[in-house]
Amino acid sequence: MEKEGTQQMLLEIQDLRVNFTTYAGKVQVLNGVDLKLREGEIFGLVGESGCGKSVTALTIAGLLPENSEIVSGEIMFAGDDLLKKSSNQMREIRAMRVAMIFQDPMTFLNPVLTVGTQLTESIDVRYGKAISQGWRPPEIGEALGATSASKRVGRREKKKILYHMGIQALKRVRLPDAERLMKSFPHELSGGMRQRVMIAMALARNPDLLIADEITTALDVTIQAQILELLRVLRGELKSTIVVITHDLGVVAEVCDRIGVMYAGDVVEVATVEDLFAKPMHPYTQGLLHAIPIVTGGNERLESVKGTVPDLIHPPPACRFNPRCPHAWDLCSQKKPELLAESPGHFVACHLYTKGKGS
Amino acid sequence: MSTKRTRESQARTEELKYTMHQLFRNPLVVLGLVLSVFFIVASIYVTKIMNPNALTNPLGLGNMTLGSLSVNPSIFLNILIYGAIAYAIQRLYGNKWATIAFVAVIFIILYVPIPQQLQAVDPNGPSNLMYEQKLCWNSQSLINWGTQTTSCPASTNYLLGTDDFGRDLFQMILIAIPLDLSIALEIVLIATAFGVVVGAIAAYSGGKIDEVLLRITDIFFAFPGLILALVLAAVLGRTITTLTIAVLIVWWPTYVRLIRGQILAEKSKNYVEALKSLGLSSRRILFLHIIPNSIYPVLVQSTLDIGGVILTFSALMFLGFSPSPVLPELGNLASAGVTYFFQAPWLIFFPGATIVVISLAFNLIGDGIRDVLDPRLRR
Numbered sequence: 001m002e003k004e005g006t007q008q009m010l011l012e013i014q015d016l017r018v019n020f021t022t023y024a025g026k027v028q029v030l031n032g033v034d035l036k037l038r039e040g041e042i043f044g045l046v047g048e049s050g051c052g053k054s055v056t057a058l059t060i061a062g063l064l065p066e067n068s069e070i071v072s073g074e075i076m077f078a079g080d081d082l083l084k085k086s087s088n089q090m091r092e093i094r095a096m097r098v099a100m101i102f103q104d105p106m107t108f109l110n111p112v113l114t115v116g117t118q119l120t121e122s123i124d125v126r127y128g129k130a131i132s133q134g135w136r137p138p139e140i141g142e143a144l145g146a147t148s149a150s151k152r153v154g155r156r157e158k159k160k161i162l163y164h165m166g167i168q169a170l171k172r173v174r175l176p177d178a179e180r181l182m183k184s185f186p187h188e189l190s191g192g193m194r195q196r197v198m199i200a201m202a203l204a205r206n207p208d209l210l211i212a213d214e215i216t217t218a219l220d221v222t223i224q225a226q227i228l229e230l231l232r233v234l235r236g237e238l239k240s241t242i243v244v245i246t247h248d249l250g251v252v253a254e255v256c257d258r259i260g261v262m263y264a265g266d267v268v269e270v271a272t273v274e275d276l277f278a279k280p281m282h283p284y285t286q287g288l289l290h291a292i293p294i295v296t297g298g299n300e301r302l303e304s305v306k307g308t309v310p311d312l313i314h315p316p317p318a319c320r321f322n323p324r325c326p327h328a329w330d331l332c333s334q335k336k337p338e339l340l341a342e343s344p345g346h347f348v349a350c351h352l353y354t355k356g357k358g359s
Numbered sequence: 360m361s362t363k364r365t366r367e368s369q370a371r372t373e374e375l376k377y378t379m380h381q382l383f384r385n386p387l388v389v390l391g392l393v394l395s396v397f398f399i400v401a402s403i404y405v406t407k408i409m410n411p412n413a414l415t416n417p418l419g420l421g422n423m424t425l426g427s428l429s430v431n432p433s434i435f436l437n438i439l440i441y442g443a444i445a446y447a448i449q450r451l452y453g454n455k456w457a458t459i460a461f462v463a464v465i466f467i468i469l470y471v472p473i474p475q476q477l478q479a480v481d482p483n484g485p486s487n488l489m490y491e492q493k494l495c496w497n498s499q500s501l502i503n504w505g506t507q508t509t510s511c512p513a514s515t516n517y518l519l520g521t522d523d524f525g526r527d528l529f530q531m532i533l534i535a536i537p538l539d540l541s542i543a544l545e546i547v548l549i550a551t552a553f554g555v556v557v558g559a560i561a562a563y564s565g566g567k568i569d570e571v572l573l574r575i576t577d578i579f580f581a582f583p584g585l586i587l588a589l590v591l592a593a594v595l596g597r598t599i600t601t602l603t604i605a606v607l608i609v610w611w612p613t614y615v616r617l618i619r620g621q622i623l624a625e626k627s628k629n630y631v632e633a634l635k636s637l638g639l640s641s642r643r644i645l646f647l648h649i650i651p652n653s654i655y656p657v658l659v660q661s662t663l664d665i666g667g668v669i670l671t672f673s674a675l676m677f678l679g680f681s682p683s684p685v686l687p688e689l690g691n692l693a694s695a696g697v698t699y700f701f702q703a704p705w706l707i708f709f710p711g712a713t714i715v716v717i718s719l720a721f722n723l724i725g726d727g728i729r730d731v732l733d734p735r736l737r738r
Contacts, residue, residue, distance in 0.1 A: 061636055095638025102636075107629035112651050121647075122637045185374075201637070 009076075010209060010241045011037040011060070016073030018055055018064070025313040029055050031265035031320065033073070034339050037209070042235055042242045044252030044273075046288075047262035050309060053245045056262075057211045059083075061100055062090035078208065095125045099207035099240075103214040105194035109186040115197055116182030119169060119204065120162040126205040127165070131158050137165055169204035170197070172237075173230060192223035196230070203234070210240045216251055228254045249292060253277065258345075261285050264310050264320040267339060270347040281348040283325045319351065327352055381731040391723025398717055402537030493525040494703040504704055520705045523695050524685060528706065531687040532713055539689050539717070542599070543668040546607050551661045554614025555650065561615065562622035563645045573619070576612040584609045585674060592680045599682060606671055610664070617660055621653030656729075663725035666718030673714055689714050 018030040030052045037043050045053050058064050060075060062082065075082040077093070085093065102108040110118055127135070163182070170178035173196040186194060195215060202210055212231075216224040232255055235242070244256055252259050252273065259276050261269040261284065269282040280286045287305035307324035310316050316323050322332040331351045339349040382388050445459055495511035496504050497520070511517055518529040561572040579587070591605035625631070626649055634644045673690025681691045689710045696707025 063632065063635055091638050091640065093638070094636055100633075100636040102629065102633055104629060108633040110630045110634070110648050110652065113648070121639075125638050198633075 008039045009036050010039045010078060011035070012074075012076040013056070013060075014074050014076075016056070016059065016075065017071035018052075018059060019069045019071055020065075021067045021069065022313075027312045028315055029068075029265055029312060030059070030073075031315065032336070033262075033265070033267050035260055035267060035270070037241055037243065038258075040239060040241055041257045042231075042244060042255055044256035044259040045243060045245045045262060046247060046249060046252055046259060048247055048309060050264075050312075051262045052265045053247075053262055054213055057100065057213050057243065057245055060209070060211065061094055061098055062087070063094075063100075096205075097208045098211065099202035099205055099209070100211045100213060101195075101198050101202050101215050104218040105191055105198050106218065108198060109194060111186055114183050114185055115189070116163070116166055119166040119182070119197065119201055120159070122201045123162050123165050123169070123204050128158070128162075131161055136161065137168070165204060169200040172203060172234075173197075173200045174233075175200070190223075191219055192226060195219060195223070195227055199227075199230070203238070203240075207240055210238075210242045211245065212242060213245045214247070215244075216246065216248065224251075231255050249288065261288070264312060264315065266320055266349065268321065268349050270339065272345055275343075275346050279346075281342060281346065281353065282321075282350050283327055283352070284321050319349075378731055382727055385727050385730065387723050388727030391720045391727065394716060394720035395724060398536055398540060398720065401533065402540055493523055494521060494699055494706070495525075496520040496703070496705060508703060519709050520703065522692065522706055523699055523703075526687075528692070528709060531692055532689070532710060534687040535689045535692060535710070536713065536717070538687070539669050539672065539714075542603055542672055543665050546603060546610060546668045546672075547661050547664050550607055550610040550664075551614050551657060554611040555618045555654070555657060557611075558615035558618035559622055559645055559650055562619040563626060563641065563649070569619075572615070576615045579609065579612040585671060588671060588675060589678065589680070592675055597680050597682045602672065602675055602680060602682075606668060606675070609671070610668065613664075614657055614660065618650075618653060618657050621656060622649055625649050625653045659725050659729040661725075662728055663722055665721040666725075669714060669717055 013033055013035040016030050016033040017028070020027040020029055033052070033056055035045075035056070045056065047053050055064070055068075059070065060077075060082065062085070064070070070083060073083065077097075082090070082093070109115070127137070166182060167178045170181055175181055175193065175196050181189070181193075181197070186197075189197065195218075199212075199215070216227055219227060228251060231242075231244075235255065244252060246252060256273055258270065258272050260267050261276075261282065263284045269276070269280070269285050271281075276285065277289065280289050284305065287303075290303040291305065293302055305324060306326070310320055310323065317333050318336045319325070319328075319332045322328045325332065329351070335351070337349045337351045337354065339347045340354070341347050342353055382392075495509045495517070497511050497517060511521065517527045519532070520528050522528050522531060557572055557576075561569045582590075588605045588609045591608055592602055595601035595605055622645075631644060631649065634648055639648075669689070673688070673693065676686075676688050676690030677694040679694070681688065681694065684691070684695065692710035693707050693714070696703065696705075696710065699706055
């Protein structure tokens with residue numbers, strides 16, 4: 001693999017293989033995923049349902065379900081291999097460095113606690129220790145009087161600080177009337193508001209890595225637009241690296257710097273947004289882009305990628321796309337293609353491009 | 360003023376208000392509430408309602424106190440109780456001054472400077488019971504219990520007749536209510552707390568821990584409850600404490616089963632995953648998030664069980680595990696009545712009726728709470 005410039009890598013996933021044990025057999029969900037995330041970028045991970053986008057995210061966060069098994073691979077996060085951490089160390093990392101926003105805001109908030117309680121709790125997990133040792137969030141220093149900044153703080157004052165940080169977080173995601181929201185229960189909010197609350201919970205903790213798993217899927221179109229707009233505004237304010245997981249190419253085109261396309265547990269293509277849309281190289285990506293309906297076009301039949309998603313218990317040999325690929329040749333069913341750079345910053349895993357090089 | 364706390368409690372108050380509104384729409388619940396409040400107030404003020412002469416009579420209590428409910432309500436305790444009531448009513452229904460006035464009036468009516476404490480009798484003291492008239496019934500009473508029953512002397516006024524020791528049955532029942540209630544509350548509270556913790560740990564950890572804990576509860580489920588309690592009582596001995604422990608041991612496994620099922624359903628929900636992704640510890644997730652979400656059926660069950668515990672405890676007494684034949688406990692009183700069923704039917708009737716009414720009161724409340732907390736009936 002070639003070097004990707006001098007920019008520092010926050011996360012490097014290499015040859016990650018994950019199996020799920022089910023009654024029907026071993027499902028090979030991830031088949032050697034390779035990914036590199038640069039510090040501070042917004043990376044889009046796209047692919048159809050069941051291609052392993054969310055499993056990749058859960059593996060990074062150490063939240064895989066019990067019937068799963070990590071066969072091989074390593075996840076280097078700021079110099080440490082996350083797969084070698086104990087569950088307690090992973091909890092620490094989730095608390096301090098990695099945040100996740102989930103798909104369905106309706107069910108990811110605890111229904112019996114107020115938004116304020118949940119928001120301040122999430123901030124408490126991240127900053128609680130620091131606050132009791134005298135640390136103060138910079139933006140609210142004057143609001144509470146900076147005089148007591150040096151001495152240890154009591155419970156009451158800590159709560160006050162957490163409350164202010166909560167309000168700040170809600171304001172940051174452009175939620176009006178933050179004071180009232182703090183004492184609302186989740187069922188009193190609309191879907192878009194809840195998703196904003198979830199985003200606020202994640203952002204308030206200033207994570208190094210923010211994983212947004214299908215955050216717009218459960219929302220209706222106008223709210224989707226608002227949330228995307230919010231992400232776009234926030235990316236200027238944030239230092240975090242963001243992974244946007246979605247099956248909607250429109251979403252990644254809106255907010256991302258680079259895109260990784262996944263198919264059946266493989267990363268098949270990684271490129272910048274401009275490159276990918278201008279010059280898709282992998283046949284699957286080409287098929288996907290063809291399948292996007294064009295509003296201004298004529299009344300043509302909608303293109304689709306031929307064939308069906310493979311059964312991952314008995315996946316096709318070598319390149320998993322070969323049964324559906326219009327350009328497949330002998331090598332495609334014999335050897336798994338590697339993710340190689342075709343042009344600077346544009347990686348593709350396909351034998352079509354290795355043919356000429358005689359490998 | 361801690362802003363966060365008040366905001367949180369405001370939201371809670373709103374919810375509670377709505378729940379109360381739903382509760383009070385059900386006449387049966389109101390009946391149950393009125394009855395149980397009546398019994399609890401009667402328990403607290405039993406020393407004042409009682410005839411002072413009865414207090415000096417030997418009750419066979421030894422050094423036992425009558426349970427926490429009737430223990431010497433001091434001025435401080437009174438202020439605390441009425442303060443809490445006033446605060447609750449004011450939060451729920453607004454108007455501050457009307458509430459304070461209302462509570463103040465009750466306080467003045469009920470308050471007597473030094474409430475007497477029930478006198479415990481020295482167990483080595485005089486044991487010959489010096490009552491004149493055993494098993495008598497007032498002739499001017501509304502109920503005619505039959506010609507075979509004895510009439511009390513005209514000078515005396517026993518509202519519900521006398522028992523086989525010649526004690527005023529009404530007074531005995533009054534003393535018995537706080538005793539039974541406090542024991543029932545004690546048993547239910549401890550059993551619920553213990554059962555919830557065990558069940559929660561079993562459900563949340565799963566695997567071997569779950570299996571082991573559940574098989575242990577299965578051992579207790581294998582016996583019929585009352586029989587097990589009888590055996591335990593026979594082994595442990597016949598004092599109030601040991602009988603309480605016996606019933607407690609029989610009672611807790613129900614809650615383990617109940618909360619376990621709830622938590623199993625709850626822990627697979629999405630918000631739990633979200634909490635894990637926040638890096639919260641398992642203990643925090645379990646006790647702060649999952650249990651509050653799954654506790655409602657247990658609360659309903661506990662309320663319903665107060666009646667059941669009183670019945671079981673009385674049944675133990677009734678079956679002869681009473682520490683002393685003179686102990687004023689509802690089951691014990693009823694048990695004495697069996698012997699004299701034809702001469703003095705009131706002796707079994709009134710304690711029995713009291714047990715029924717108390718159990719009914721708590722059952723009605725429990726049923727009402729179940730209806731209100733049913734999410735399908737909520738907004």
